[in-house]
Every structure is written in structure tokens, then in C-alpha cells.
Amino acid sequence: MIQFRDLTLARGARELFAEASLQLHAGWRVGLTGGNGSGKSSLFALLRGELTAERGHYELPATWRIASVAQETPALDTTALDYVLDGDSELREIEAQLAVNTPAEALGQLHARLADIDGYSAPARAAALLSGLGFTEDDLQRPVREFSGGWRMRLNLAQALISRADLLLLDEPTNHLDLDAVVWLEHWLSNFKGTLLVVSHDRDFLDGTVTHIANIQGARLTLYTGHYSAFEDARAAQLAAQQSTFEKQSRTIAHMEAFVARFRAQATKARQAQSRLKALGRMQRIAAAHVDTPFDFQFPTPEKSPNTLIYLNKLSIQYNQKPVLQDLDLSLIPGARIGLLGPNGAGKSTLIKLLAGELAPLSGQREAGRGLVIGYFAQHQLEQLRPDESPLQHLARSEPHTREQELRDYLGGFDFRGAMAEQPIAPFSGGEKSRLALALLVRTKPNLLLLDEPTNHLDLEMRQALTTALAQYTGSLVLVSHDRALLRTICDDFLLVADGQVRPFEGDIEDYISWLTERRNQRQSTNPAANDDKTSRRQAREHAASERQHKLNSRRPLVKEANQLEQRLSQLQAEQHSLQTQLADPAFYLQPDPERLRQLTQRQQELADHIEQTENRWLEVHSALESIGEIE
Numbered sequence: 001m002i003q004f005r006d007l008t009l010a011r012g013a014r015e016l017f018a019e020a021s022l023q024l025h026a027g028w029r030v031g032l033t034g035g036n037g038s039g040k041s042s043l044f045a046l047l048r049g050e051l052t053a054e055r056g057h058y059e060l061p062a063t064w065r066i067a068s069v070a071q072e073t074p075a076l077d078t079t080a081l082d083y084v085l086d087g088d089s090e091l092r093e094i095e096a097q098l099a100v101n102t103p104a105e106a107l108g109q110l111h112a113r114l115a116d117i118d119g120y121s122a123p124a125r126a127a128a129l130l131s132g133l134g135f136t137e138d139d140l141q142r143p144v145r146e147f148s149g150g151w152r153m154r155l156n157l158a159q160a161l162i163s164r165a166d167l168l169l170l171d172e173p174t175n176h177l178d179l180d181a182v183v184w185l186e187h188w189l190s191n192f193k194g195t196l197l198v199v200s201h202d203r204d205f206l207d208g209t210v211t212h213i214a215n216i217q218g219a220r221l222t223l224y225t226g227h228y229s230a231f232e233d234a235r236a237a238q239l240a241a242q243q244s245t246f247e248k249q250s251r252t253i254a255h256m257e258a259f260v261a262r263f264r265a266q267a268t269k270a271r272q273a274q275s276r277l278k279a280l281g282r283m284q285r286i287a288a289a290h291v292d293t294p295f296d297f298q299f300p301t302p303e304k305s306p307n308t309l310i311y312l313n314k315l316s317i318q319y320n321q322k323p324v325l326q327d328l329d330l331s332l333i334p335g336a337r338i339g340l341l342g343p344n345g346a347g348k349s350t351l352i353k354l355l356a357g358e359l360a361p362l363s364g365q366r367e368a369g370r371g372l373v374i375g376y377f378a379q380h381q382l383e384q385l386r387p388d389e390s391p392l393q394h395l396a397r398s399e400p401h402t403r404e405q406e407l408r409d410y411l412g413g414f415d416f417r418g419a420m421a422e423q424p425i426a427p428f429s430g431g432e433k434s435r436l437a438l439a440l441l442v443r444t445k446p447n448l449l450l451l452d453e454p455t456n457h458l459d460l461e462m463r464q465a466l467t468t469a470l471a472q473y474t475g476s477l478v479l480v481s482h483d484r485a486l487l488r489t490i491c492d493d494f495l496l497v498a499d500g501q502v503r504p505f506e507g508d509i510e511d512y513i514s515w516l517t518e519r520r521n522q523r524q525s526t527n528p529a530a531n532d533d534k535t536s537r538r539q540a541r542e543h544a545a546s547e548r549q550h551k552l553n554s555r556r557p558l559v560k561e562a563n564q565l566e567q568r569l570s571q572l573q574a575e576q577h578s579l580q581t582q583l584a585d586p587a588f589y590l591q592p593d594p595e596r597l598r599q600l601t602q603r604q605q606e607l608a609d610h611i612e613q614t615e616n617r618w619l620e621v622h623s624a625l626e627s628i629g630e631i632e
Helices: 040-047 080-085 089-098 104-116 119-132 137-141 149-161 179-190 203-209 228-238 250-263 267-290 348-356 391-398 404-412 418-422 430-443 460-472 484-490 509-525 534-584 594-628
Strands: 002-011 014-024 029-034 055-059 066-068 167-171 195-199 212-217 220-225 310-319 322-332 337-341 363-368 374-377 448-452 476-480 493-498 501-505
Touching: 002 040, 014 055, 014 212, 029 040, 029 203, 029 228, 040 167, 040 195, 080 119, 080 137, 080 149, 089 104, 089 119, 104 119, 119 137, 119 149, 119 179, 149 167, 149 179, 179 203, 179 509, 195 203, 203 228, 203 484, 212 228, 220 228, 310 348, 322 348, 322 501, 337 348, 337 484, 348 374, 348 448, 348 476, 374 430, 391 404, 391 418, 391 430, 404 418, 404 430, 430 460, 460 484, 476 484, 484 509, 493 509, 534 594
Parallel strands: 014 220, 029 195, 029 212, 066 167, 167 195, 337 476, 337 493, 374 448, 448 476
Antiparallel strands: 002 014, 002 055, 212 220, 310 322, 310 363, 493 501
């Protein structure tokens, strides 16, 4: 287990958290949450041995292998598949020893160890990881240097996943993934047998992945049992007295209720209406958990919109000299709130660029209505920020005649307050630069928002504020996002971008995830290269059977003891209840019997001791069972 005892961690003169005492047991999957700068990355650095604590102690098993995602990827000639396999250092060491002259006895030991670590199927497992993260079969033999920065980060993630780590540290693993890969990673991590600490600002991802939340708030590190929604419920209960938080979401709720009222009776919209009702109920519960958010902004009411915002007729698009979408017909009208769905590489971002006018069509017609004002957010927007200028200078450049105090008040809604509004943005984090880009976009009063992954690098509080602002926004929008909570809450309709076509998707996010899963299964069933060869499969089955038998032998006596302890505990508790009932009966004291009273109170203490001992042993047994794992 990982154990903190009165641990205090600081950066410079500022304490991140103080006197933290908690235990993280082996096999737990823990989401680490807290605002930007609260100490999440510093805690990871502490566990990696890169930082030391100011006070207190922390312990973790000396034999644990710790893996995290590398932040840099050199331009190597190594193939993607080999680069991922390099993440298993023991595998590579054994392979190196097998490649040289080795005595027969040592050779047998090496092959035995290779079987123990499932080394024979490692290439197939690496290929499966890469496939899940969006790489094609052709990508496996491409050199690392040919991939862009975002795809190299996926390679680093795959390298960490294959490492067979006892402790896996993941810091925002979904930032460079699309929804397909996020769903795959969520499923993979939910079956991870080691201990996981993950920083993520995607609430659905946390809900599907973690068993506990460790939250840093107000220089305190607090452990909560359950997924992220359970944590928000717990925080909401703590803050329930602050009813003003619900007022911040009143317009969001009104928008969703209006959608339900309009479309509940329509067969094609019934599923989405039901999804809105579920999201509405969840939003009302979690709002109080964000009462102390530093963000408070809204999109201004846009000027009058044209009757047709953008019209696409028989349009074809290519990107990097490759055809992407064919014969596209699309008409955006005022009030449209559309989410673009589709697998990686299908053309969602390309379509957004086309709508924004940043990409010319190969053929066909794009017409924009008179009076159209587009607010376009994409990752390259961050590159257009001026690193030597402050947030205040960025805003004043576009509004030179607006009073400075008005600009400061506006920036304050995005948490650029005081001196921070005057500092050059060069050292700002990705999240802070994204907030500034959004602040500049909001200020333009667009009547059509085109948002391509707007939540990348944003923390949970800013995502909540953005969701609330978008729900209140009265203009039109088209959204690409891997944040399911944002898609579920904001979009009224979905378009599926797949196989060179764009068509309406009649269903909700859960239906789309089912569609993705079925599509992935079909692709794998028709792709023999995605499976092991016969020898690898046989060896994997033999190893799995051996491991299963070992687990069974280890679990059997523990399960038997657990059942015995439960029976014993039930008997003790029944006797305790009977004794307490007897001592609580006034008739027992009508004819006092001091000796009998002494015997009963003594027995009462004995029962309490026995129950405590039995419960402690029961917890030890179940902890041992959890460490062994379930029989698959």
C-alpha cells in the first residue's frame, strides 16, 4: 500500500497540502482532483522520487514498478510497435540476454520467466494497445519520428500501459484522445490489476475508472470512497447550506427542461429527451459542489442571426491531399446545437475547419449568411496568442476604447485577477492559455460557435463554468469533444461523421458508445493481424490457466475463512443485540441482582472485543483476497 503520515508538501514558500494522513491500498484506482496549481503534479513527482516532502513521511513498497507517461518523445527511427514494447524493461532485458550466448540452464530460466511475464504475447498486446488508442495496422511499423506531437503522446501512453506497473501514474491521459480512444482507455483501466493514480478533468472518465477520489482543496488532501459523482455528492452535502449555487444553473436547467418539453413526444427525440432528464437530475445534485468555483462568465446575447447560417451543397473535402468527406449537404439554422460524433480520423475537425472557412472545399458550394459572426475555437488558437503580452493587453488590443476596469472585470470571470491579468502569458499553463483563448472568443459576441475540443487542458471547475455558459448561450453551436458530460448536456442533435459521409445520428451518447463498440468488434473480427498467432494464443491460454489455478489455490482457504468469520460475526452480533435488549429493559432493574448485572456487563465488553477482533480479521482476509484478484 501507499501510506502518508502527517505529510506536508510545498512548492517554494507555498504549502500545497499539510499534515495529510491516508492509506491507498494495492489495487485501488484513485482519481486525484483539485484546482490548477493545487499540487497534483507535485504529488506524482513525490511518488516518482523527484521531490521530497517538507514534513512527515510516505511509504510505498520498495519492489513496486512505477510507470508514468513520458512528456517528451524524441524523433526516433524505432517503429511504433517496438517503441511501445520498450515500455516493458524486463521484457527487453530478457530478450537481450536471449540474443547472446547463454548457458543452457540460464536459457531455460529466461524462457520460464518470459512465460511468467506473458512475454510471448507482448507484440500482440502492444498491437492491441495501439489499435485501441487509434493507430492503424499500417502505423505499427512506421518510425516514431513520422508521428505528430499528439500521436507521440499516445505512443507514450501505450508504453506506460504495457509496462506491467504495480503503480501507474497518469496525468490527463485523455487530453490527446478522441471519444473512441477515451472509451477504450476507460475500459482498459477499469480492468487494470495494479494501483492507479490518475489526474483527469473528465467526470465520465473518472466515473468509469476509479474506485476512490483523493481531493486537494484548501491545502488539505482528503480521501473519498467511490467514483467522481459520489465525491461530488459528498461535497455537495457539505456545501448544501449555500443555496446560491443552484441559482447559477437556473438557466441551464430551464434550457434542458424546454428541450424535454418540446421533444419528449417525438419518437426520434425521445431517447435524447430521456438523456436530458437524467443529466438534469445529475446537474441539480452536483451544482453545490462547485459553489466556490473562481469562474463566472456567460456568452453575451448575439446580434440577430441570418435565417441560414451556413449552407453546404454537394460539397467534397480533402485534407493533406486525401479525400475525407463526399457529397456533403448541410444547412445550419439559428438555434442549432449540434455535436459531431465519429471515429478518429473520420473528418470531424476537417468539417469544423470547413464550416469556419479555414479550409476550401475540393468541390461543391459553401454559402455563409449575411451577418454571420463565427466564434471558432481549436487548438491552434493557442498558438496565435502573443506570449510576450498579458491577458489584459490581448483584450485591450481588440477593444482599445473600452475602460480598463471593464476589461479587468471581464477577465476576472475567467480567473485572471489582479497581477495575473498583467503578466505575460509565456509561462502560463495549457489550461490558462485555453481560458484566455475562450475569453477572447466569448467577447466577440458570435452567433455561431464552432468548438473543436474546447475542454482540453481545462480543469473540472472551468469545465463546469463552460458547460453552464454554453447551456445559457442563445446562439447556435457545433461541438467536437471527447467530454461526454459536455456533449450530453449541451447538444440537442448529433451528426455522425463516418465512412466519408455525414448523417444524422438518432440516439444519445450511450447509443453512440454502443455503435463504436460494435464497429470495433467487427473490425477486429475481420482483421487476423490483430490477434495472436497460434503459438502465442496457446501459450497465453496455458499461462492464464496456470495463473487461474494458482489464484484458486490461494483464494480457497481465504474464502472459507471469510465465510466462517461472517458466521461467527453474525452469532456475536446476535448475542450482543440480545444482551443489549436485556440491559435496556426497565423490568430487569425492578429486582436488582448486582452479580447478574456484573456478569452481563462483563460479557458485553467481551462481545465488543470479540466483534472488533473478528471484524479486523475479516478485513485482513478480504484485503488479501483483493490482492490476489478475482478468478476470471
